[in-house]
Amino acid sequence: MSIQWFPGHMTKARRQVEEKCKLVDIVFELLDARLPDSSRNPMIHEIVKDKPRIVLLNKADLADQKWNERWIKEWNERGETPLLIDAKTGKGVGQISNLSEKVLETKFAARAKKGIRSRQIRAMILGIPNVGKSSLINRLAKRTATQTGDRPGVTKAQQWIRIGKSMELLDTPGILWPKFEDHLVGLRLAASGAIREEILPVEEVALFGIEFLQQHYPSAIQMRYQLGDLSAEPINLLEQIGQKRGCLRRGGVIDIEKAAEIFLQDLRGGRLGRITFERPDEERMKIEEENNQ
Ligand code: G4P
Numbered sequence: 001m002s003i004q005w006f007p008g009h010m011t012k013a014r015r016q017v018e019e020k021c022k023l024v025d026i027v028f029e030l031l032d033a034r035l036p037d038s039s040r041n042p043m044i045h046e047i048v049k050d051k052p053r054i055v056l057l058n059k060a061d062l063a064d065q066k067w068n069e070r071w072i073k074e075w076n077e078r079g080e081t082p083l084l085i086d087a088k089t090g091k092g093v094g095q096i097s098n099l100s101e102k103v104l105e106t107k108f109a110a111r112a113k114k115g116i117r118s119r120q121i122r123a124m125i126l127g128i129p130n131v132g133k134s135s136l137i138n139r140l141a142k143r144t145a146t147q148t149g150d151r152p153g154v155t156k157a158q159q160w161i162r163i164g165k166s167m168e169l170l171d172t173p174g175i176l177w178p179k180f181e182d183h184l185v186g187l188r189l190a191a192s193g194a195i196r197e198e199i200l201p202v203e204e205v206a207l208f209g210i211e212f213l214q215q216h217y218p219s220a221i222q223m224r225y226q227l228g229d230l231s232a233e234p235i236n237l238l239e240q241i242g243q244k245r246g247c248l249r250r251g252g253v254i255d256i257e258k259a260a261e262i263f264l265q266d267l268r269g270g271r272l273g274r275i276t277f278e279r280p281d282e283e284r285m286k287i288e289e290e291n292n293q
Contacts, residue, residue, distance in 0.1 A: 003129055005177040017047055017174035020124050023158060024170065025107070026052045026100050030127030030136060033057035033084060034064075034192050035277040036071055038185040039128055041176035048126070052103050053081070058132040060084040060092065067276035074280035087135035096140070097121075097164050121167045122160070126174040130194050133173035137161070140169060188277045193268035203238075206260035209267050210234040212277065220273040224266060238263065 003009070021027065027048050032039035036057055041047070055075050060068055068084050075082035081103055085092035100121050101108075112118055125133050141161045159171040178194065179185045189195045190205040191212070211234045213221045218230050227240050235256075242248075242259030249255050266272050 003175070003177075005180075010177055013174075013176055014043070014047055017126060017176060020158075020170060020174050021048060021051050024051070024122040024124045025104055026054065026121060026123045027174075028056050028096065028123055028125045028136075029053050030056050030058050030125055030131045030133055030173075032131050032192060032194055033060040033068055033071065034062055034275060035188045035194070036075075038188045038278055039131055039178060039192075039194055041128060042179045044176070047176070052107070054096065054099055054103060055080045055082045056096070056136070057082060057084045058087050058127075058136065061086040061089065062270045062274060064274045064276040067279060070280055071276075085136070087132040087139050090139050093136065093139050097167050101166060120162075120165075122170075123163075123167055124170040124174060126176065128176055128178040128194065130196055133175070137169065137171065137173065141171075191264070191267060192277055193264075202260045202264065203256055206238055206263045207234045209263065210237050213267075213272065213275070217273065217275060220275070224272050 029040075029044065029048070036055075057063075057068070057071060057075075072082050072084065081099065083092060083095060083099055085096075087093065100123060104121055108118065108121075125136055127133050140163050160168040161171050162168050178189055180189065180195070180199070186195070186200055187205060187208040190200045191209045210221065214230060214234065214237070221227065221237070222230060225241050225244055227237055227244075230237070232240075238256060238259050239254050241263055242254040242256060245259065245262050247255040247258035247262065267275065
């Protein structure tokens, strides 16, 4: 999905999400497990306020398992309820219902005490573009696959999808913008494919990806491309990738842009292995530094 975010668009998106939030008991905030903080909307707390929520770390199949576990610990420490999922194959998706019941247990018990008749949990999915919202809706819907249709008393256009016995889900997700004002965040989003349209030059994104792999996953780059000296400058490695993949222009000149595209396709598609682009420790350090300033 290609969305050009500008202030008017953001205001509209925010308003739409706030309206939808009023209809549900719980929000499923979808983040990319490879870059959880960078794929989070910067104003999420102001927009969702105190609505109960579950943080779903999607695309866990593409992220480094070691860091997946560390991120779960981190989100728990931040007082959230996190869950690793893979909306493409459905791994982890089956736990969402139970977890929602657990999160809402006290609230629903209090309602029962007041004599309010129990009903299904109403939920919505929220996240930035390309994080896997539609995949998750389809994955959840497939299980029991009935749309419950318009509900009297609720905004007419909203459709609900029944998920098992205890839950219904808004059929359209809330779409919010990512944190693109920070250049490093932009590079991470672009390298992972979270920003699909090339907002940043493809060569710059590829060089960022190569440097990151050199530092953190050298064997991944070595195994895929069998390059010579891995400590060479990122641009030299990109040239070598171009050479090996036959990205040549007339006269034998290496087509760097083509090489960058090939490398990024490999990186985004998981062909370089499971990569996590940001780590909780460095995020915490950044927050501490900001607080000390
Ligand atoms: P959106 O609604 O939030 O915009 O995202 P959408 O579901 O369209 O997913 C964006 C891309 O991410 C899709 O790939 C989708 O298949 C992929 N995706 C979603 N969840 C997961 C996941 O858990 N793991 C992996 N590996 N990929 C996931 P695409 O290339 O656009 O489409 P396609 O190749 O699946 O047809």
